[in-house]
Amino acid sequence: MKDFQVSEDILPIAKFKxxxxxxxxDLNTSRRSIVITQHGKPVGVVISPKDYDFLVNRNKFLDAISEGLKDSNDxxxxxxxxxxxxxxxxxGKFEI
Incomplete structure (x- = not known):
């Protein structure tokens, strides 16, 4: 994901529609997320599929590390x- 540009990446829902x-x-090429607002408040974020996959896999990895550390501490x-x-x-016995 690229750096968020406040001036360009926050859009009212009407403009998004x-x-x-x-x-x-453009989302796939710019790799910048879009924050959608409604009545001036953020209501959603749109990210590229590639960035979504990255975030999901990163969270799974971090959760697995946390679980392993907890098991070790316990x-x-x-x-x-x-x-x-x-x-x-x-x-059965494994032999090479």
């Missing part, structure tokens, strides 16, 4: 040796 086609076309961990024994018991 009128220019939706060209605004959405001592909810398994040693490598115990994990290998569990895998061997479940799936």
């Amino acid at each position: 009128t220019n939706a086609s060209s605004l959405l076309k 001592k909810n961990i398994v040693s490598d040796e115990d994990f290998k024994k569990k895998l061997d018991a479940e799936f």
Whole structure:
């Protein structure tokens, strides 16, 4: 995502409706989000599909890290040796 430009990227909903086609076309090339307002208050944000995917995947990654850190802090961990024994018991011994 590129830097937000207050003078260009905040639009009243009427202007968004009128220019939706060209605004959405430009969204993918400019990579800047658009804030849509109604009665002077923000009511929505439009971002490119690429930026949306990035944000969703980033949040999943950060959530996984937080979960791992919480498990570590709670001592909810398994040693490598115990994990290998569990895998061997479940799936058989792995040999190269």
